[in-house]
Amino acid sequence: MTAITGKQYIDRINKLKTNVWVDGKQVTGNISEHPAFKGIMKSQASLYEMQHDNLLKSILTYPSPSTGNPVGLSYLQPKTKADLAKRREMIQQWAKSNNGMMGRSPDYMNTTLMAFASSAQFLEGKENCFPENLRGFYEYARENDISITHTFVDPQVNRGQYYLEATTEPIAARVIDSNDEGIIVKGARLLATQGGITEELLVMSAAGILEEEKGFAFSIPSNTKGLKFLCRESFVGGDSTFNYPLSSRYDEMDTIVVFDNVLVPWERVFYYNNLDVSNNFMMASAFQPFALHQVACRQIIKTEFVLGVVQSIIDTINIGEYLHVQEKASEIIVALETMKALVMKSEAEAKLDESGVMRPDRTTLQISINVFPKVYPRFAEIIQILGASGLMSIPTENSFQSSIRKDLDQYLQSKADTAENRVKIFRLAWDMTMSSFGTRQTLYERLFFGDPVRLSSQLYFTYDKNPYVQRVQEVLNSNTNQLNNL
Numbered sequence: 431m432t433a434i435t436g437k438q439y440i441d442r443i444n445k446l447k448t449n450v451w452v453d454g455k456q457v458t459g460n461i462s463e464h465p466a467f468k469g470i471m472k473s474q475a476s477l478y479e480m481q482h483d484n485l486l487k488s489i490l491t492y493p494s495p496s497t498g499n500p501v502g503l504s505y506l507q508p509k510t511k512a513d514l515a516k517r518r519e520m521i522q523q524w525a526k527s528n529n530g531m532m533g534r535s536p537d538y539m540n541t542t543l544m545a546f547a548s549s550a551q552f553l554e555g556k557e558n559c560f561p562e563n564l565r566g567f568y569e570y571a572r573e574n575d576i577s578i579t580h581t582f583v584d585p586q587v588n589r590g591q592y593y594l595e596a597t598t599e600p601i602a603a604r605v606i607d608s609n610d611e612g613i614i615v616k617g618a619r620l621l622a623t624q625g626g627i628t629e630e631l632l633v634m635s636a637a638g639i640l641e642e643e644k645g646f647a648f649s650i651p652s653n654t655k656g657l658k659f660l661c662r663e664s665f666v667g668g669d670s671t672f673n674y675p676l677s678s679r680y681d682e683m684d685t686i687v688v689f690d691n692v693l694v695p696w697e698r699v700f701y702y703n704n705l706d707v708s709n710n711f712m713m714a715s716a717f718q719p720f721a722l723h724q725v726a727c728r729q730i731i732k733t734e735f736v737l738g739v740v741q742s743i744i745d746t747i748n749i750g751e752y753l754h755v756q757e758k759a760s761e762i763i764v765a766l767e768t769m770k771a772l773v774m775k776s777e778a779e780a781k782l783d784e785s786g787v788m789r790p791d792r793t794t795l796q797i798s799i800n801v802f803p804k805v806y807p808r809f810a811e812i813i814q815i816l817g818a819s820g821l822m823s824i825p826t827e828n829s830f831q832s833s834i835r836k837d838l839d840q841y842l843q844s845k846a847d848t849a850e851n852r853v854k855i856f857r858l859a860w861d862m863t864m865s866s867f868g869t870r871q872t873l874y875e876r877l878f879f880g881d882p883v884r885l886s887s888q889l890y891f892t893y894d895k896n897p898y899v900q901r902v903q904e905v906l907n908s909n910t911n912q913l914n915n916l
Protein backbone atom coordinates (compact mmCIF):
# COMPACT_ATOMS: atom_id res chain seq x y z
CA MET A 431 0.00 0.00 0.00
CA THR A 432 0.98 3.66 -0.32
CA ALA A 433 -0.20 7.07 0.82
CA ILE A 434 -3.90 7.33 -0.08
CA THR A 435 -5.77 9.82 -2.27
CA GLY A 436 -8.63 12.06 -1.20
CA LYS A 437 -11.16 9.81 -2.92
CA GLN A 438 -9.85 6.75 -1.11
CA TYR A 439 -10.28 8.57 2.22
CA ILE A 440 -13.90 9.53 1.43
CA ASP A 441 -14.78 6.05 0.11
CA ARG A 442 -13.30 4.31 3.14
CA ILE A 443 -15.20 6.47 5.63
CA ASN A 444 -18.50 6.18 3.76
CA LYS A 445 -18.12 2.41 3.62
CA LEU A 446 -17.75 2.11 7.40
CA LYS A 447 -21.30 3.29 8.20
CA THR A 448 -20.12 4.33 11.64
CA ASN A 449 -22.79 4.93 14.28
CA VAL A 450 -22.88 8.74 14.42
CA TRP A 451 -25.65 10.87 15.93
CA VAL A 452 -26.32 14.54 15.10
CA ASP A 453 -29.19 16.50 16.61
CA GLY A 454 -30.94 13.35 17.85
CA LYS A 455 -30.75 11.61 14.47
CA GLN A 456 -28.50 8.81 13.35
CA VAL A 457 -26.49 9.64 10.24
CA THR A 458 -27.62 7.34 7.46
CA GLY A 459 -26.29 7.28 3.90
CA ASN A 460 -22.91 8.67 2.99
CA ILE A 461 -21.52 10.70 5.87
CA SER A 462 -19.46 12.71 3.35
CA GLU A 463 -22.75 14.14 2.01
CA HIS A 464 -24.15 15.10 5.43
CA PRO A 465 -24.28 18.93 5.90
CA ALA A 466 -22.30 18.70 9.17
CA PHE A 467 -19.45 16.73 7.63
CA LYS A 468 -19.21 17.41 3.92
CA GLY A 469 -17.03 20.54 4.24
CA ILE A 470 -14.52 19.08 6.67
CA MET A 471 -14.33 15.75 4.85
CA LYS A 472 -13.60 17.55 1.61
CA SER A 473 -10.84 19.53 3.34
CA GLN A 474 -9.42 16.36 4.87
CA ALA A 475 -9.59 14.62 1.48
CA SER A 476 -7.69 17.50 -0.10
CA LEU A 477 -4.83 16.89 2.37
CA TYR A 478 -4.57 13.26 1.29
CA GLU A 479 -4.80 14.33 -2.35
CA MET A 480 -1.81 16.66 -1.91
CA GLN A 481 0.31 13.56 -1.24
CA HIS A 482 -0.01 12.79 -4.97
CA ASP A 483 0.83 16.28 -6.21
CA ASN A 484 4.05 16.09 -8.22
CA LEU A 485 5.46 19.21 -6.58
CA LEU A 486 4.52 18.23 -3.04
CA LYS A 487 4.92 14.49 -2.78
CA SER A 488 8.59 14.68 -1.88
CA ILE A 489 7.66 16.93 1.06
CA LEU A 490 4.61 14.96 2.19
CA THR A 491 5.75 11.35 1.78
CA TYR A 492 8.81 9.16 2.35
CA PRO A 493 9.70 5.62 1.28
CA SER A 494 8.19 3.03 3.61
CA PRO A 495 10.88 1.23 5.60
CA SER A 496 9.13 -2.06 4.84
CA THR A 497 8.06 -1.71 1.16
CA GLY A 498 9.81 1.36 -0.25
CA ASN A 499 6.42 2.71 -1.37
CA PRO A 500 5.64 6.37 -0.56
CA VAL A 501 3.86 6.68 2.81
CA GLY A 502 2.80 9.74 4.82
CA LEU A 503 5.82 11.60 6.19
CA SER A 504 4.14 12.31 9.54
CA TYR A 505 4.69 8.60 10.25
CA LEU A 506 8.47 9.07 9.93
CA GLN A 507 10.45 8.06 13.04
CA PRO A 508 13.18 10.72 12.86
CA LYS A 509 16.74 9.55 13.38
CA THR A 510 18.45 12.89 12.73
CA LYS A 511 17.80 16.59 13.16
CA ALA A 512 17.38 16.81 9.39
CA ASP A 513 14.50 14.30 9.71
CA LEU A 514 12.90 16.56 12.30
CA ALA A 515 13.14 19.48 9.89
CA LYS A 516 11.48 17.31 7.22
CA ARG A 517 8.66 16.56 9.65
CA ARG A 518 8.20 20.31 10.28
CA GLU A 519 8.05 21.05 6.55
CA MET A 520 5.46 18.34 6.02
CA ILE A 521 3.26 19.49 8.92
CA GLN A 522 3.41 23.11 7.81
CA GLN A 523 2.70 22.25 4.18
CA TRP A 524 -0.58 20.62 5.22
CA ALA A 525 -1.35 23.35 7.76
CA LYS A 526 -0.95 26.07 5.12
CA SER A 527 -3.75 24.53 3.08
CA ASN A 528 -6.23 25.24 5.92
CA ASN A 529 -4.25 28.01 7.66
CA GLY A 530 -3.98 25.93 10.82
CA MET A 531 -7.75 25.76 11.31
CA MET A 532 -7.74 21.94 11.30
CA GLY A 533 -6.34 21.02 14.68
CA ARG A 534 -6.78 17.36 13.96
CA SER A 535 -5.45 17.09 10.43
CA PRO A 536 -4.26 13.46 10.11
CA ASP A 537 -0.62 14.33 10.84
CA TYR A 538 -1.55 14.97 14.50
CA MET A 539 -2.60 11.38 15.13
CA ASN A 540 0.00 9.89 12.76
CA THR A 541 2.61 11.69 14.86
CA THR A 542 0.98 10.55 18.10
CA LEU A 543 0.94 6.91 17.03
CA MET A 544 4.52 7.10 15.74
CA ALA A 545 5.60 8.52 19.11
CA PHE A 546 3.81 5.88 21.17
CA ALA A 547 5.09 3.04 18.97
CA SER A 548 8.65 4.42 19.21
CA SER A 549 8.37 4.04 22.98
CA ALA A 550 6.83 0.56 22.98
CA GLN A 551 9.88 -0.85 24.78
CA PHE A 552 8.52 0.84 27.95
CA LEU A 553 5.78 -1.82 27.92
CA GLU A 554 8.20 -4.71 27.45
CA GLY A 555 7.85 -7.48 30.06
CA LYS A 556 5.15 -5.66 32.04
CA GLU A 557 1.92 -7.25 33.19
CA ASN A 558 -1.01 -6.95 30.74
CA CYS A 559 1.11 -5.03 28.24
CA PHE A 560 1.44 -5.86 24.54
CA PRO A 561 4.19 -3.75 22.96
CA GLU A 562 4.15 -5.87 19.78
CA ASN A 563 0.48 -4.88 19.23
CA LEU A 564 1.36 -1.21 19.44
CA ARG A 565 4.25 -1.58 16.98
CA GLY A 566 2.10 -3.71 14.68
CA PHE A 567 -0.73 -1.17 14.69
CA TYR A 568 1.69 1.65 13.89
CA GLU A 569 3.03 -0.25 10.90
CA TYR A 570 -0.49 -1.13 9.73
CA ALA A 571 -1.58 2.52 10.00
CA ARG A 572 1.56 3.77 8.23
CA GLU A 573 1.34 1.28 5.36
CA ASN A 574 -2.40 1.80 4.83
CA ASP A 575 -2.54 5.54 5.61
CA ILE A 576 -5.28 4.98 8.17
CA SER A 577 -7.13 8.04 9.51
CA ILE A 578 -7.35 8.08 13.31
CA THR A 579 -8.96 10.13 16.06
CA HIS A 580 -8.49 9.72 19.80
CA THR A 581 -10.11 10.09 23.16
CA PHE A 582 -8.07 10.38 26.35
CA VAL A 583 -10.33 12.10 28.93
CA ASP A 584 -13.15 10.80 31.18
CA PRO A 585 -16.55 12.53 31.18
CA GLN A 586 -16.76 15.75 33.19
CA VAL A 587 -18.98 14.41 35.96
CA ASN A 588 -17.07 15.25 39.10
CA ARG A 589 -13.52 16.60 39.02
CA GLY A 590 -13.00 16.32 42.79
CA GLN A 591 -9.68 14.61 43.57
CA TYR A 592 -11.17 11.49 45.12
CA TYR A 593 -14.14 10.90 42.83
CA LEU A 594 -15.23 7.30 42.63
CA GLU A 595 -18.42 6.47 40.74
CA ALA A 596 -21.30 5.36 42.90
CA THR A 597 -23.55 4.34 40.00
CA THR A 598 -24.40 0.73 39.13
CA GLU A 599 -23.60 1.29 35.44
CA PRO A 600 -20.18 2.82 34.66
CA ILE A 601 -20.03 6.43 33.47
CA ALA A 602 -16.33 6.70 32.58
CA ALA A 603 -15.27 3.94 30.19
CA ARG A 604 -13.79 0.95 32.00
CA VAL A 605 -12.90 -2.66 31.33
CA ILE A 606 -15.81 -4.70 32.66
CA ASP A 607 -14.76 -8.14 31.46
CA SER A 608 -12.37 -10.09 29.26
CA ASN A 609 -12.67 -13.34 27.31
CA ASP A 610 -10.77 -15.35 24.70
CA GLU A 611 -11.43 -12.71 22.08
CA GLY A 612 -10.46 -9.57 23.98
CA ILE A 613 -11.46 -7.05 26.63
CA ILE A 614 -14.95 -5.62 27.01
CA VAL A 615 -15.32 -1.90 27.59
CA LYS A 616 -18.39 -0.05 28.83
CA GLY A 617 -18.97 3.64 29.59
CA ALA A 618 -18.09 6.89 27.86
CA ARG A 619 -15.23 9.20 27.03
CA LEU A 620 -15.50 12.92 26.56
CA LEU A 621 -14.62 14.35 23.24
CA ALA A 622 -13.12 12.82 20.21
CA THR A 623 -12.75 15.59 17.66
CA GLN A 624 -13.40 14.24 14.15
CA GLY A 625 -15.24 11.28 15.73
CA GLY A 626 -17.05 9.37 12.97
CA ILE A 627 -14.94 10.72 10.12
CA THR A 628 -11.83 8.65 10.77
CA GLU A 629 -11.30 4.95 10.30
CA GLU A 630 -9.91 4.26 13.76
CA LEU A 631 -10.33 5.49 17.31
CA LEU A 632 -7.28 5.41 19.60
CA VAL A 633 -8.39 5.19 23.22
CA MET A 634 -5.92 5.82 26.00
CA SER A 635 -6.20 6.90 29.62
CA ALA A 636 -4.74 10.19 30.76
CA ALA A 637 -2.70 9.95 33.98
CA GLY A 638 -4.28 10.21 37.43
CA ILE A 639 -6.14 6.91 37.42
CA LEU A 640 -7.04 5.36 40.75
CA GLU A 641 -8.79 2.20 39.51
CA GLU A 642 -7.09 -0.44 37.37
CA GLU A 643 -10.15 -0.98 35.18
CA LYS A 644 -9.99 2.63 33.97
CA GLY A 645 -6.43 2.38 32.69
CA PHE A 646 -5.95 1.04 29.15
CA ALA A 647 -4.80 1.77 25.64
CA PHE A 648 -6.18 0.31 22.44
CA SER A 649 -7.37 1.19 18.96
CA ILE A 650 -10.53 -0.01 17.26
CA PRO A 651 -12.23 0.65 13.93
CA SER A 652 -14.82 3.42 14.21
CA ASN A 653 -17.59 1.06 13.14
CA THR A 654 -16.91 -1.47 15.91
CA LYS A 655 -20.14 -2.94 17.30
CA GLY A 656 -21.37 -1.01 20.35
CA LEU A 657 -19.34 2.13 19.57
CA LYS A 658 -21.34 5.35 19.17
CA PHE A 659 -20.31 8.94 18.41
CA LEU A 660 -22.68 11.59 19.80
CA CYS A 661 -22.08 14.94 18.11
CA ARG A 662 -22.55 18.46 19.35
CA GLU A 663 -24.64 20.62 17.03
CA SER A 664 -22.92 21.48 13.80
CA PHE A 665 -21.14 24.84 13.68
CA VAL A 666 -21.26 24.91 9.88
CA GLY A 667 -23.11 28.16 9.18
CA GLY A 668 -23.95 27.07 5.63
CA ASP A 669 -22.41 26.12 2.31
CA SER A 670 -21.53 29.62 1.18
CA THR A 671 -17.80 30.29 1.46
CA PHE A 672 -18.61 34.03 1.19
CA ASN A 673 -20.79 33.87 4.31
CA TYR A 674 -18.90 31.22 6.26
CA PRO A 675 -15.38 31.14 4.85
CA LEU A 676 -14.10 28.89 7.64
CA SER A 677 -16.98 26.91 9.13
CA SER A 678 -18.14 25.77 5.69
CA ARG A 679 -14.75 24.07 5.27
CA TYR A 680 -13.18 23.29 8.63
CA ASP A 681 -15.74 22.43 11.31
CA GLU A 682 -14.06 19.28 12.64
CA MET A 683 -16.99 18.25 14.90
CA ASP A 684 -16.55 17.09 18.49
CA THR A 685 -18.19 13.90 19.72
CA ILE A 686 -18.91 12.18 22.99
CA VAL A 687 -17.84 8.56 22.61
CA VAL A 688 -20.02 5.78 24.03
CA PHE A 689 -18.78 2.22 24.48
CA ASP A 690 -21.72 -0.12 24.86
CA ASN A 691 -20.06 -3.41 25.80
CA VAL A 692 -17.47 -2.95 23.08
CA LEU A 693 -15.23 -5.94 22.45
CA VAL A 694 -11.65 -4.87 21.82
CA PRO A 695 -9.81 -7.78 20.20
CA TRP A 696 -6.60 -8.82 21.96
CA GLU A 697 -4.44 -7.90 18.95
CA ARG A 698 -5.60 -4.29 19.35
CA VAL A 699 -5.00 -4.03 23.11
CA PHE A 700 -1.76 -2.18 23.93
CA TYR A 701 -2.18 -2.44 27.72
CA TYR A 702 -4.91 -2.77 30.33
CA ASN A 703 -5.35 -3.35 34.07
CA ASN A 704 -1.93 -2.02 34.99
CA LEU A 705 -2.12 1.14 37.09
CA ASP A 706 1.57 1.94 36.95
CA VAL A 707 1.77 1.75 33.15
CA SER A 708 -1.55 3.56 32.66
CA ASN A 709 -0.39 6.45 34.82
CA ASN A 710 3.14 6.70 33.42
CA PHE A 711 3.30 5.58 29.79
CA MET A 712 2.11 8.84 28.27
CA MET A 713 4.75 10.95 30.04
CA ALA A 714 7.54 8.39 29.71
CA SER A 715 6.89 7.95 25.99
CA ALA A 716 7.91 10.26 23.16
CA PHE A 717 4.28 11.42 22.86
CA GLN A 718 4.65 14.84 24.44
CA PRO A 719 7.72 16.08 22.52
CA PHE A 720 6.47 14.83 19.15
CA ALA A 721 2.81 15.78 19.51
CA LEU A 722 3.80 19.22 20.81
CA HIS A 723 6.22 19.68 17.91
CA GLN A 724 3.36 18.97 15.47
CA VAL A 725 1.00 21.28 17.41
CA ALA A 726 3.48 24.17 17.54
CA CYS A 727 4.31 23.84 13.82
CA ARG A 728 0.59 24.14 13.00
CA GLN A 729 0.05 27.00 15.46
CA ILE A 730 2.80 28.99 13.72
CA ILE A 731 0.88 28.77 10.44
CA LYS A 732 -2.34 29.76 12.20
CA THR A 733 -0.64 32.76 13.81
CA GLU A 734 0.68 33.88 10.42
CA PHE A 735 -2.89 33.78 9.14
CA VAL A 736 -4.21 35.73 12.13
CA LEU A 737 -1.56 38.38 11.46
CA GLY A 738 -2.65 38.47 7.82
CA VAL A 739 -6.28 39.01 8.83
CA VAL A 740 -5.38 41.72 11.34
CA GLN A 741 -3.22 43.59 8.83
CA SER A 742 -6.01 43.29 6.23
CA ILE A 743 -8.44 44.92 8.68
CA ILE A 744 -5.89 47.66 9.43
CA ASP A 745 -5.36 48.39 5.73
CA THR A 746 -9.03 48.15 4.81
CA ILE A 747 -10.21 50.81 7.25
CA ASN A 748 -6.90 52.69 7.41
CA ILE A 749 -6.12 52.57 11.12
CA GLY A 750 -2.40 51.81 10.84
CA GLU A 751 -1.37 55.31 11.93
CA TYR A 752 -2.53 54.77 15.54
CA LEU A 753 0.07 53.66 18.07
CA HIS A 754 -2.22 51.28 19.94
CA VAL A 755 -3.12 49.57 16.65
CA GLN A 756 0.57 49.08 15.84
CA GLU A 757 1.13 47.77 19.36
CA LYS A 758 -1.67 45.20 19.01
CA ALA A 759 -0.42 43.96 15.64
CA SER A 760 3.04 43.75 17.18
CA GLU A 761 1.69 41.51 19.94
CA ILE A 762 0.83 39.01 17.23
CA ILE A 763 4.24 39.40 15.60
CA VAL A 764 5.93 38.78 18.96
CA ALA A 765 3.84 35.62 19.48
CA LEU A 766 4.62 34.41 15.96
CA GLU A 767 8.36 34.90 16.26
CA THR A 768 8.34 33.39 19.77
CA MET A 769 6.63 30.24 18.52
CA LYS A 770 9.02 29.99 15.55
CA ALA A 771 12.02 30.39 17.85
CA LEU A 772 10.70 27.73 20.23
CA VAL A 773 10.23 25.20 17.42
CA MET A 774 13.72 25.87 16.07
CA LYS A 775 15.20 25.58 19.58
CA SER A 776 13.33 22.32 20.17
CA GLU A 777 14.93 20.93 17.01
CA ALA A 778 18.39 22.35 17.74
CA GLU A 779 18.34 20.77 21.21
CA ALA A 780 16.84 17.46 20.06
CA LYS A 781 18.49 14.28 21.34
CA LEU A 782 18.45 10.63 20.40
CA ASP A 783 16.35 8.69 22.89
CA GLU A 784 16.90 5.13 24.10
CA SER A 785 15.20 3.78 20.93
CA GLY A 786 17.44 5.79 18.60
CA VAL A 787 14.66 8.26 17.76
CA MET A 788 15.53 11.95 17.57
CA ARG A 789 13.20 13.63 20.09
CA PRO A 790 12.71 17.40 19.94
CA ASP A 791 13.44 19.07 23.27
CA ARG A 792 10.47 18.54 25.55
CA THR A 793 11.01 21.49 27.89
CA THR A 794 11.12 23.96 25.01
CA LEU A 795 7.85 22.61 23.66
CA GLN A 796 6.29 22.66 27.12
CA ILE A 797 6.99 26.40 26.98
CA SER A 798 5.24 26.69 23.60
CA ILE A 799 2.12 24.97 24.94
CA ASN A 800 2.16 27.30 27.91
CA VAL A 801 2.47 30.33 25.61
CA PHE A 802 -0.04 29.63 22.83
CA PRO A 803 -3.22 28.94 24.88
CA LYS A 804 -2.69 32.36 26.48
CA VAL A 805 -1.95 34.36 23.33
CA TYR A 806 -4.62 32.84 21.08
CA PRO A 807 -7.61 34.22 23.05
CA ARG A 808 -5.82 37.59 22.95
CA PHE A 809 -5.67 37.35 19.13
CA ALA A 810 -9.47 37.05 19.10
CA GLU A 811 -9.72 40.03 21.43
CA ILE A 812 -7.41 42.10 19.21
CA ILE A 813 -9.52 41.30 16.16
CA GLN A 814 -12.64 42.45 18.02
CA ILE A 815 -10.98 45.65 19.25
CA LEU A 816 -9.63 46.57 15.80
CA GLY A 817 -12.55 45.28 13.74
CA ALA A 818 -15.12 46.95 16.01
CA SER A 819 -18.54 47.47 14.38
CA GLY A 820 -17.14 46.24 11.07
CA LEU A 821 -17.55 42.76 12.52
CA MET A 822 -21.31 43.36 12.60
CA SER A 823 -21.59 45.20 9.26
CA ILE A 824 -21.40 41.95 7.38
CA PRO A 825 -24.35 41.46 5.01
CA THR A 826 -24.61 38.06 3.39
CA GLU A 827 -23.83 36.88 -0.13
CA ASN A 828 -27.56 37.05 -1.01
CA SER A 829 -27.66 40.69 0.07
CA PHE A 830 -25.00 41.50 -2.49
CA GLN A 831 -27.10 39.82 -5.15
CA SER A 832 -30.27 41.72 -4.21
CA SER A 833 -31.69 45.15 -4.91
CA ILE A 834 -29.94 46.61 -1.86
CA ARG A 835 -26.55 46.07 -3.50
CA LYS A 836 -26.36 49.74 -4.50
CA ASP A 837 -26.70 50.79 -0.86
CA LEU A 838 -24.13 48.25 0.25
CA ASP A 839 -21.66 49.34 -2.44
CA GLN A 840 -22.04 52.95 -1.38
CA TYR A 841 -22.10 52.68 2.40
CA LEU A 842 -19.82 49.74 3.07
CA GLN A 843 -16.96 50.74 0.82
CA SER A 844 -13.67 51.29 2.59
CA LYS A 845 -10.66 53.50 2.04
CA ALA A 846 -8.79 50.66 0.37
CA ASP A 847 -11.40 48.43 -1.16
CA THR A 848 -14.89 47.79 -2.51
CA ALA A 849 -17.81 47.03 -0.20
CA GLU A 850 -17.85 43.41 -1.28
CA ASN A 851 -14.15 42.87 -0.56
CA ARG A 852 -14.38 44.69 2.73
CA VAL A 853 -17.29 42.50 3.84
CA LYS A 854 -15.37 39.39 2.78
CA ILE A 855 -12.47 40.33 5.06
CA PHE A 856 -14.72 41.15 7.96
CA ARG A 857 -16.77 37.98 7.53
CA LEU A 858 -13.54 36.01 7.66
CA ALA A 859 -12.48 37.80 10.84
CA TRP A 860 -15.94 37.17 12.34
CA ASP A 861 -15.91 33.48 11.43
CA MET A 862 -12.44 33.14 12.91
CA THR A 863 -13.29 34.71 16.27
CA MET A 864 -17.01 35.33 16.82
CA SER A 865 -19.18 32.74 15.09
CA SER A 866 -19.85 29.46 16.91
CA PHE A 867 -17.00 28.04 14.82
CA GLY A 868 -14.73 30.93 15.81
CA THR A 869 -15.42 30.78 19.55
CA ARG A 870 -14.85 27.03 19.44
CA GLN A 871 -11.45 27.72 17.89
CA THR A 872 -10.60 29.84 20.92
CA LEU A 873 -11.74 27.15 23.37
CA TYR A 874 -9.89 24.54 21.33
CA GLU A 875 -6.57 26.38 21.44
CA ARG A 876 -7.03 27.04 25.17
CA LEU A 877 -7.46 23.33 25.89
CA PHE A 878 -5.74 21.73 22.91
CA PHE A 879 -3.19 19.82 24.94
CA GLY A 880 -5.10 19.65 28.20
CA ASP A 881 -5.96 21.97 31.06
CA PRO A 882 -3.56 24.97 30.88
CA VAL A 883 -3.43 25.19 34.67
CA ARG A 884 -2.17 21.62 34.98
CA LEU A 885 0.20 22.12 32.03
CA SER A 886 1.88 25.02 33.80
CA SER A 887 2.00 23.03 37.03
CA GLN A 888 3.67 20.18 35.09
CA LEU A 889 6.23 22.65 33.71
CA TYR A 890 6.91 23.95 37.21
CA PHE A 891 7.54 20.46 38.58
CA THR A 892 9.57 19.12 35.65
CA TYR A 893 11.72 22.23 35.08
CA ASP A 894 15.13 21.96 36.73
CA LYS A 895 15.32 25.00 38.98
CA ASN A 896 18.19 23.71 41.14
CA PRO A 897 21.09 25.36 39.25
CA TYR A 898 19.50 28.75 39.87
CA VAL A 899 18.82 28.08 43.52
CA GLN A 900 22.46 26.99 43.71
CA ARG A 901 23.60 30.34 42.31
CA VAL A 902 21.60 32.16 44.95
CA GLN A 903 23.25 30.00 47.59
CA GLU A 904 26.66 30.81 46.11
CA VAL A 905 25.95 34.52 46.37
CA LEU A 906 24.79 34.14 49.94
CA ASN A 907 27.81 32.05 50.84
CA SER A 908 30.29 34.30 49.06
CA ASN A 909 28.91 37.31 50.96
CA THR A 910 29.56 35.52 54.23
CA ASN A 911 33.07 34.50 53.14
CA GLN A 912 33.91 38.02 52.01
CA LEU A 913 32.82 39.34 55.36
CA ASN A 914 34.89 36.66 57.09
CA ASN A 915 38.00 37.72 55.12
CA LEU A 916 37.75 41.33 56.13
Ligand SMILES: Cc1cc2nc3c(=O)[nH]c(=O)nc-3n(C[C@H](O)[C@H](O)[C@H](O)COP(=O)(O)OP(=O)(O)OC[C@H]3O[C@@H](n4cnc5c(N)ncnc54)[C@H](O)[C@@H]3O)c2cc1C
Nearest residue numbers: 580581582583586589621622623684873874877880881883
Ligand atom coordinates in the same frame (compact mmCIF):
# COMPACT_ATOMS: atom_id res chain seq x y z
C1 LIG B 1 -12.93 21.79 21.24
C2 LIG B 1 -12.33 20.68 22.03
C3 LIG B 1 -11.92 19.53 21.38
C4 LIG B 1 -11.37 18.46 22.11
N1 LIG B 1 -11.00 17.33 21.45
C5 LIG B 1 -10.50 16.28 22.15
C6 LIG B 1 -10.14 15.05 21.49
O1 LIG B 1 -10.22 14.94 20.28
N2 LIG B 1 -9.68 14.03 22.23
C7 LIG B 1 -9.54 14.13 23.60
O2 LIG B 1 -9.11 13.17 24.23
N3 LIG B 1 -9.89 15.27 24.25
C8 LIG B 1 -10.36 16.33 23.56
N4 LIG B 1 -10.72 17.48 24.22
C9 LIG B 1 -10.66 17.49 25.68
C10 LIG B 1 -9.51 18.28 26.25
O3 LIG B 1 -8.35 17.48 26.28
C11 LIG B 1 -9.95 18.69 27.66
O4 LIG B 1 -10.90 19.71 27.50
C12 LIG B 1 -8.82 19.15 28.53
O5 LIG B 1 -7.96 18.11 28.83
C13 LIG B 1 -9.38 19.69 29.89
O6 LIG B 1 -10.20 18.74 30.49
P1 LIG B 1 -11.71 19.04 30.82
O7 LIG B 1 -12.35 19.70 29.65
O8 LIG B 1 -12.31 17.79 31.30
O9 LIG B 1 -11.67 20.12 31.96
P2 LIG B 1 -11.76 19.83 33.51
O10 LIG B 1 -10.68 18.91 33.91
O11 LIG B 1 -13.13 19.40 33.85
O12 LIG B 1 -11.49 21.27 34.13
C14 LIG B 1 -12.53 22.23 34.38
C15 LIG B 1 -11.95 23.32 35.28
O13 LIG B 1 -11.61 22.77 36.57
C16 LIG B 1 -10.22 22.93 36.85
N5 LIG B 1 -9.72 21.67 37.39
C17 LIG B 1 -10.26 20.43 37.26
N6 LIG B 1 -9.50 19.51 37.85
C18 LIG B 1 -8.42 20.14 38.34
C19 LIG B 1 -7.25 19.72 39.03
N7 LIG B 1 -7.03 18.46 39.32
N8 LIG B 1 -6.34 20.65 39.36
C20 LIG B 1 -6.53 21.95 39.06
N9 LIG B 1 -7.63 22.41 38.40
C21 LIG B 1 -8.55 21.52 38.03
C22 LIG B 1 -9.57 23.23 35.49
O14 LIG B 1 -8.41 24.05 35.64
C23 LIG B 1 -10.68 23.94 34.72
O15 LIG B 1 -10.65 25.31 35.00
C24 LIG B 1 -11.24 18.56 23.51
C25 LIG B 1 -11.66 19.74 24.16
C26 LIG B 1 -12.19 20.78 23.44
C27 LIG B 1 -12.65 22.00 24.18
